[in-house]
Amino acid sequence: MTISNEAPAGIVTVELEPLREEKKKIFEDILQYFETHQRGYIKVPTGWGKTFLSKHIMKKYYDEGKLVLFLVSKNNPLLSQTYYDRKKNQPLFPNSALLSSEQKGDRNELAAALKAFEQGKGEGFVLFASLQTVLGKQGSEIKDLILEYTDLAIVDEIHNFINNRGNDFLNDLGERTKILGMTATPFQGVVGNVKFVDEIAGDMREVYAKTLPECILDEELAPLKYTIAESSEDIFEIFDFEKGLDELDKQDLFLDCSTADKLKKVIRRTQLAKDVYDSMVKHRKVKTLVFCAPVRKRVYGAGASGEEINAFHAKLTASVFNGEISVPELEKDPDPVLPVEFDNYTPEGEFKDTAFMTSELPKEEQSALLTAFREIGKPPSVLCTVGMLIEGFDFPGLEALVLLRPTLSMRLFEQQVGRVTRLSPVSGKQKGSIFEISDNIDSLYQRFGEGVFNGEKVDQVQMLQPEIRLEELFSEGDAARAIAEGKIEINKVDFSAPKGTGKERQIREVPVRLPPTAIRAKYFSRLLSLTEEKDIGAFEREKRELMRASLRFRVRELRDAEEFLELSAKINKLKREAYEDRRLGDVSRQHKPKVFIEIEWLLKLQALNSLKYDGSHLSPPEKNRILKILGFDPDFRKIDSNRLKCLKSGSAQKTIPDLVKVLGFVSRLSSSDTYQFLDKKKKEQWKREFLPAVYWGFCFLDDSPELRELFESTEWDRRVKNIIRQK
Known part of the structure; x- marks a missing residue:
């Protein structure tokens, strides 16, 4: 714990760089909101400057002689970054304290300072604290004083406070305390089991929000290029599905490296990431972060006496990127043993060009590694990690990101993307680049059959598809305009060489279209096929999941409408066949055709809705042509009557x-x-x-x-x- 009370007699002005005009307006709106409300939160992308805005709000309350609590869940680096004025190498607020796991100090001293503040009521006081230290065994008196005296609590990454001890602590704060939450992702959990920030309390409301596309268009964040490289691997063979589709209830899948064959597949997949990096990033010599996947089981042929290796994939990836593992040689070996000792240093004691960051490294080494990584033009150029650095890692110079870990959490995905969207005048970064290695997920439908209908598994399976995740990421704000203006670019790459030519592999980039209607239609058809094959029951699960999937579709152009038409024709055919299916029992004969009827009309209704509300970029003739393709009168003026027709026909x-x-x-x-x-x-x-x-x-x-x-x-x-x- 660090306490600063260096203020000389009289009023000490805390100096902050001025807010830009837009943020001045947001600042005033937040202050006005708290004149009549107790709780609220702002939702802005990582790198927008929410911490900087919060310092101005702290200063406002501090200057009024009030107690401000800046609270995080467990991110100590963020605490110290906010507490200190790095330019002056001193605390930002003269009358303040830092309380974290690394700054424990004398709790009695802090308690005395808080009591003195309350009795004096002159100059303000700012306490920067982590939740763990406030709720720790030695912090009971401090907790009680905070609950009694705090005028404003600013909670960073407030999504970490949903339905847990942090939530309880916020609800224990009295009516005197205003609570301002800040987040880039106001939710927690995997698809199908998501908790939202407004569940913290009934009066928690969104005060201000700005989307990633809007920030990119307004040049508050860097343009973004997202590149998908499809591996030839079956996701079922790469990742551990020991518990079947229940593995999708977590935010990450675990790699399976337990056999020689599986280890080779993982190394091949990792080599693809290196090929992408070598071809599209390495020549620019930019700082690159690689997010690797966790490994649950022991690794075949590695580790002393078969022991588990901490953050194995991060270490493996660093070795592959450094050229220390020869993939062709390993492919020939039926019993491969990894020919490396995982090490971050060259024989001369310098960092290698690619290094790994793990929790087992000493704190001093972690600090030295991050310091070196932040130095533009010096090694390491690439840093590999599993779960570290996803939140709270502030490095605007980071230009490229490689994703080797599929995630079921949109919050985690948005946090990962946010690592490369910060602007950096120092590094000269023109855009943030993200490269994702994706796997074939078709086998999940084949292997688990109608089991995909259980417990939200449909959405979870499809979240493994990058295009689906990207559509979710850009579902708010004017993403279409950002894409049209080249501020957001999404491509797939093909690294295959022309066979028999002897030529080197050429990179071929193909633009990815959002919404990914063709991909959604492909998986929707799989769900229809699974429903068609079933011949017992009332088809309740299937109906709900097909309805959910129907509302994911969007019509942005003629091709989308044509995909809708094909799906509609397929559903109509299945409906007719269901009426004539003699295998069906009485219950199924009653319900199965009705399921297809309802899905067909809900799908058409969603097409009409997206045309009405998201079709402003289309001309009237284009809209009328889409209506004709969908089987309606080609007159956009009748769209509302057609929407009601869908309701009457299907509901x-x-x-x-x-x-x-x-x-x-x-x-x-x-x-x-x-x-x-x-x-x-x-x-x-x-x-x-x-x-x-x-x-x-x-x-x-x-x-x-x-x-x-x-x-x-x-x-x-x-x-x-x-x-x-x-x-």
């Missing part, structure tokens, strides 16, 4: 008032207080009869104030919230 509720009535019932039943007391029969009825109305209702939010009020209610249970917010 159990035929009018918007019917939807309002049913969804009001859903809202009451879905609250946690009510749902837990429903018997099994009632829960099944809720899922079968009422939950589908959520999808239809979502399509008519802008047509009914009553529906919008229901959907914006904080009473919805998370089962429904995940439908609403992940649409």
Whole structure:
């Protein structure tokens, strides 16, 4: 713990660089918000400058003689960066304290300082603290003083405070305390089980938000180039699916290196990352960060006596990038043993061009490694790590990122992307470049069959596809404009050489289109095929997942409409066949055709909705042609009547008032207080009869104030919230 009370007599002015005009307006809006509200949060991308804005807010309260708490969950580097004025090598606020796991100090001294502040009520006080130290065994008195005296709590990375001890601490703060959360990603968890910041408390509200595309267009963040390199490997053969699709309930998959064959596949995949780097990055000699995958089991042929190796993939990747592992030689060896000792240093004691960062390295070595990595033009040029440096790593000069770890968490994905979007006048960075190695996920449908319909697995499987994740990332803000202006670029690369020519491999870049309608249509067809093969039951799971998938589609151009038309024709064919399928029992014969009918019309409704609300870039003739392709009158003026036609033809509720009535019932039943007391029969009825109305209702939010009020209610249970917010 460090306490600064160096202020001389009289008022000491804290000097900060001025805010830009746009941020001045945001600053004033936040202060005005807290005149009538207690809690709120801002959502802005990593690198936007939320910490800098927070310093101005701290200064405002500090100058008014108030106590400010700057709180993080566990990121001590961020704490010290915010506490110190690096230019002056002293604390930013003269009357302040730093309390973290690295600055424990005398708790009695801090307690005395807090009491003295409250009694004096003259100059302000700023406490920079991590949650662990505040809640630690020795911090009970300090915790009580913070809860009693704090006027403003600024919580960085507030998404780390959802439904946990941090959440409890925030709720223990009294009415005196204003709470301002800051986050780039206001949610936690994997697809299908996501928790949101506004669950912290009923009065937590978004105060300000700006999207990544908007920040790039406004030149607040660097332009972004995202490149996908498809490996030839089957994801089932590379990663550990010991627990089947339940492995997708975590935010990461684990590599399987337990046999000679699997180890070779992992090394081949890692070599592809090196090929991408050598061809597209290395000649520019820019700083590159590689996020590697965790390994659960022991590694074949490596480690003393078969012991597990900490952060094995980070070490392996560093060795592959340094050319210490010969992939062709390993391929020939039926019993490969890795011919390296994992080491970050050259014989001369300098860092190698590629190094690895792991938690087992001594703190001094980690610090030296990061210092060297931040020096432009000096080794290491490439730094490999598994889970470190995803949050709180502030290095604007970082220009390239390689993703070797598929993630099921959009929050984690956004944090990774944010590492390269900061502007850097020092390094001369023109854009941030991201390279992802992706694997073939088709086998998951083949191996697990209709099991993909269990427990949100459809969304989780498809999150492994980079294009799907990128569409989610750019679902807000004017991404289409940013892409059209070349500020966001998304490509796939092909490194295959022409066979029999003897020529070196040539890089071929192919633009990736968003929305990825062809890819969504491919996996939607797989879900339809799995449903077609099933011949028993009421098809409730299949219906819900197909409805969820339907609302993911977008129509931005004619090609999208043509994909919709093909899907619609396929569903219509399956509907006819279901009516004639003699294998089906009475229950299935009753429900299966109805499932296809509802899905067909919901899919058409989603096409019309996206055309209406996202089609401003299309000309009237283009819109009319799309309507004709979709099977409607080619007159855009009739789009609302056509939307209602879809509702009447496919839904159990035929009018918007019917939807309002049913969804009001859903809202009451879905609250946690009510749902837990429903018997099994009632829960099944809720899922079968009422939950589908959520999808239809979502399509008519802008047509009914009553529906919008229901959907914006904080009473919805998370089962429904995940439908609403992940649409």
